[in-house]
Amino acid sequence: MNKNSNSQPKSNEQEIGDSTFEAFNGTFSSTQFSNDNLVEDPSFDDLAKDEFMECDDISPPRKTPFLNDTKSQGTLDASLTELVDQQPDHKETKELKFGDYETYFYHKKLKQQEKDDQYVQWRTKNSNQFPPIFSNCVIYVNGRTDPDITQLHRMIILHGGVFLNYLGAKSNATHVIASNITPRKIIEFKNFKVIKPEWITDSIKEKKILDWTKYTLFSPQYDQKVLESDRELKEKSLPLNRPIDATHPEFLKFFFENSRLHHLSTWKADLREKFQQEALRASKVSQTLRTKPKIIMHIDFDCFFAAVSALSHPDIDFANEPIAVSHGGKGSSDVSSCNYAARKFGVSNGMWVNRALELCPELKILDYDFKLYEEKSKIFYEELTRIEPDCIFPVSVDEALIGLSSIDDEESTLLNICEKLRNKIYVLTGCTVSIGASYNVLLAKLCLRKAKPNGIFFFFQPNNVGNFLKNIPVKQLPGIGRKIEDRLSNHLNKGSKETVTISNLSSVSRDTMVKFFGIKTGTKLFGYCQGLDDTDIDISKNPSKFIRKSISIDVNWGIRFEKQTQVDEFLSRVADHICQRLLRLGFVGARLMLKLARRTKGAPIDPPKYLGMGLCDFLSKSTNLGAPTREVGLIATELKSLYRIIGVAIADLRGVSVTISELQKCDSDATSAVDQKQLQFEAKKPKEKKVQGIEQNVLKGGSVFPHYSPAKETLQKLLQKHLVDLDAFKALPNEFQQEIKLELERRSVEQLFEKSPKKNRNRNCLLQNRSLKKIGKVRPETQNKRIDLISNQRTLNKLTLNIPIENLGDSVIHQKTELSGLTMEGQKTLVNSYWASEKTKTFNKHYNLGIQTFYEFEDWKNLLKDWVRFSFENENEKPIGIHENDLDVFYGFIHKLILNEKIYEVLSLADIITCSLNSSELVDNDTNNESDWRKIRGELLNMLKTNLVQKGACIDTT
DNA sequence: AGCGTGTGGTAG
DNA sequence: ATCGCTACCACACGCT
Structure with a gap:
């Protein structure tokens, strides 16, 4: 860090005058200040120290949620053994093999929901016995x-x-529980508090959260040792010729942990959310x-x-030695940041x-230290808050407006504020701000x-703005990047390499700019040339403008x-990851987009950047999920569909x-049912409202057609007429039975009127009689090929429904692969791994019918x-059975139905x-297959029930 | 005119 | 080796 070795004591006042003159030839009044003498100045030094001491108040030691000693409430009579006894069966999950990620995660999720549901019920019954000691x-x-x-x-x-x-890579886990130590684990969890399970059991016994430090799995000393031996171990176990790429199950974690851009983006989003919420609170006050x-x-x-x-x-010597931050010391690693000596x-x-x-051969390459960046940023923002500005608009971890x-006293006061701020930040972080x-x-x-670097610059002379701007390169204008600069350069300089400055643009009319860059960018650019900008940074004025609109990976x-299975597994992992993010951020989403980068034809297979993307075309496709969701299984399935469509x-x-x-917004947690149920119970209003999406008049009057009251059919008749499974109906909670009854009655009425219900994309699905929309929207002109692909595939699937895969002629297989738009190389793997895979999973095995997600309800x-x-049907004396790929797709569809609240259809x-x-008709010698179907x-x-319970609870809490 | 979708661009 | 993210705006185009 710059220890100001080269600074010379100077009078601040003097400096102001000088640099004003120097920087602008005195043609107009601006101010430049340098603070080379930042700490040398005794007054600054003292000030900074004082502030530093004070700083304890504003930056207390990091909060440790795990030390939160929530008071226990009620009594806990349920002994641990009871808990153990009632624990749901876990065997089936264990039987799954790890080959098919989608199935794996899907079943995992299902099991989870099932379990949670049980826990909820159990908790509801024994509500007083569970103090929420782990609530943080x-x-x-x-x-x-x-x-x-x-x-x-x-x-x-x-x-x-x-x-x-x-x-997750940026997991917010407060605690990691583990019983045994492996070197790998110590590396993996080096950023977490790793605690023995006894911490949980003892805390429950004591009815309060206990000090976790007494339960740590390994001591720091021990860490150190193992860390070293692990490094050797790691080097041996990881073959050097097999670098980690996206086929590796841990790739995402590994990648995100080390990606600067990922960190920048997440930090930015986090800050945005934080300040947006603060603004909301402030605007209320x-x-x-x-x-x-x-x-x-x-x-x-x-x-x-x-x-x-x-x-x-x-x-x-930070001031003089050239340094840069990047991964590794050579090759195609990006320099993410370099100091001015290096510049x-x-x-x-x-x-x-x-x-x-x-x-710069003597350039020193330093490693990233994301954790430290975060810490410094926190201090930075704390200091910004301390000066109590009207508003703070976070631009990045290290940057704010x-x-x-x-x-009161204009520039001198402002200067004072800035200098104090700069000093404090320097003292507290060791880094300079400008x-x-x-x-x-x-x-x-x-x-x-x-x-x-390391200075202050003011400009408050609107009359001189032309002078101020004239030599500014357009690239420096916010929102004007390389592409726009290039286009301007081509337009103005006929491609000469000179940088385009604002004065170059003076000849360009507003209309031309609009014609060139569109209404928004054109107008903005034109305004910028006059020094005009009406960007508002006050979040509290319009907080809703700053709420998050999308989440992406x-x-x-x-x-x-190399293989389709690898892609599918990767997509599943991405789905899992993004669902974790949705969960953590408290959102559900209704629209899903997949964007793929495809090597541009002719671009080298191995781009200059190691494992980089090289030159690519981007293709994207999106789909409506029907209802807002964060179901991993559903999203994974949809992603795979989208992949095949693209x-x-x-x-x-x-x-x-x-x-x-x-x-x-959907603030419930992973174990949403639990939290919601808990809240519901505490609120003690068990069933006031029903499933989301029931229209008001149905709720109140029981019919969408209040003027018409038909002779009510008996329930049984009604169920029969609509082919509803009676057992299933009975198994549902009372309120849902009621609801289905209403729905069926409504349908009877609807039949009389032959009226089709209105479209409403996200809600009121119970009132819709329409089957689910097909994936994506296909346009006749531009996407003819895709229509063909889908419809042909559907036809094909239907045609081959009863034909075992071996009997498919080469031509059919060829046709299928051709339809999928893959190259020869891809075709082979597709045929091998997707259409004819023979994996054994929970259910029997065998032929994948190639059931697709494109089917609609009637088809199903x-x-x-x-x-x-x-x-x-028998094949080698054994029934053909159910293929898990088909089953996945089927479950995916059921999920979609459920999310649309199409209870009746399910x-x-x-x-x-x-x-x-x-x-x-059935051959009755096989009970296995039958029990699979049951x-x-x-x-x-189960899925239906779990979902309904969750939905019901959700309504109750909001 | 306004909507939905796919694509492009930008910032740190 | 290497960690080329991600939220958001703007716009073109075709459709209603």
Whole structure:
């Protein structure tokens, strides 16, 4: 870090005058301040120290939720043995093999829901016995434990904790529970509190959360040792010729942990959310109408990553030695940040290390230290809050815009504030910030550029704005990037390499700009040229504008696949990951988009950047999920469908990006049923409202057609008429029975009127008689091929429904692969791994019918009948059975139905299974197959029930 | 005109 | 080796 070795004591006043003159030739009044003498100045030094002492108040030691000693409530009579006794059966999950991720995660999820449901019921019955002692805990259980993971899961959620199924890269887990130590684990969990399970059991016994430090699994000392031996172990066990790419199950975690851009994005989003919420709170408190801030400050660390990383290297003379931050010391790693000494050599951010080293051979490469960046950022924002500005708009971890409405004594006061702030941040973080300030965001940003490094720059002379702007390169304008610059350059300079400045643009009219860049960008750019910018940074004025609209995961590095199964597994993992994120952020989403990067034809197979994406075309496709959801299984299934629709050859896949949008806040947790039920119970209003989506008049009057009251049919007749499975109906909670009855009555009425219900995409699905929409929307002109693909595939699937895969002629297989749009290379793997895979899973095995997600409800009714019949047909003396791929798709569809609250449809399908099983055609020598089908039927009803209970509870709490 | 979808661009 | 993310805006195009 710069210890100001080269600074010379100077008078601040003097400095102001000088640099004003120097920087602008005195043509107009601006101000530049340097704080080279930051700490040398005794007054500053003292001030900073004082502030530092005070700082304890504002930055207390990190909060430790696990030390939160929540008072226990009620009594806990249920002994642990009782818990153990009542623990749901876990065997089936264990029988699953790990080959098929989708099935694996899907069943895992199902089991989870089932269990949670049981826990909820149990808790409801014994409500007083479970003090929510873990209410601040997010707990992940690793490996074999005693008591085992199921029991721990149960204990955790019964006591108000959140149970994590998956330890994400940026996991918010407060605790990791494990019983045994392996070197690998110590590495893996080095950032977590790893505690023995006894902490859970003892805490429950004591009815309060105990000090976790007494239960740590390994001591720090021990860590150190093992860490070293593990490094050797790791080097041996990881073959060097097999680098980690996206086929590796842990790839995502590994990738995100090390991705600077991932960190930047998540930090930014987190900050946004935090300040948005604070603004919401503030706007409730103060009713005063805010005027737009008169002063905008833009404050930003100087080469943040480089400066912070250098803090761990006290031997480095940060001011003079060129340093850069990147992964590794050579090759195609990006320089994410470099100090100004390095910039003198021409090194710049984003440059590859090999190039940077060419320019500056003595460049020192430092590692990332994401944790430290986060810490410094926290201090930074705390200091910003301390000066109590009108508003704070977080731009990034290391950068913020600040609005001040008025300052009594104009610039000198502002200067004072800035200097104090800079000092404090320097003392507290060891890094320098620069500040630009002006009367709008555009100019504040430009001022910041002039202020850097380690300085302050103001501009408050609207009359001189032309002078101020004239030599600014357009690239520096916010929102004007490389592409727009290029287009301007081509237009104005006919491609000459000179940078385009604002004065170059003076000849361009508003209309031309609009014609060139569109109404928004054109107008904005034109305004910028006059120094005009009406960007408002006051979040509290319009908090809803700042709420999150989408959640996405992009992976464009390390994507190299050979087989369809690998792609599918990866998509499942991405689905899992994104669902974890939805969960953590408290959202459900109704729209899913898959974007793929495909190697551009002619681009090298191995791009210059190691495992990089190279030159790519991007293709995207989106689908409505029917209802807002965060179901992993459903999302995984949809992603695989979308992948097949886009049809990128596996060998050419270079990037995958998944976006979920049309978000809705849904604050319940993973074990949502638990929390909701808990809340519901505490609120003591068990059934006031019903499933979301029942229209008001149905709720109140019982019919959508209040003027018409038909002679009511008997319930049984009604059920029969609509093919609803009676057993299933009876198994449902009372209120849902009632609801279905109403729905069926309504349908009877509807038949009389022959009226089709209105479309409503997300809600009121019980009132819709329409079957689910097909995936995506297919346009006749532009996407003819896709229509053909889908309809042909559907036809094909129907045609081949009863033909075992071996009997399919080559031509048919060829046709199928051709339809999927894959290259020859891809075709083989597709045929081998997808259409004719022969994996054994929970249910019997065998022929994958290639059932697709494209079917609609009416199709499914017929398909299901055929499917059941087909599964009983004999092949080598054994029934053909159910293929898990088909089953996955089927379950996916059921999920979709359930999310649409199409209870009736699900019950119909359950009934079709029953009817088919009872029909005499079946060969009755196989009970296995039959019991599989009964299991499936049970699963349908279970899914339905779980979902209804959750929905019911959800309504009650909101 | 306004909507839905796919695509492009930008910032840190 | 290497960790090329991600939220959001804007727009084109075709449809209603």
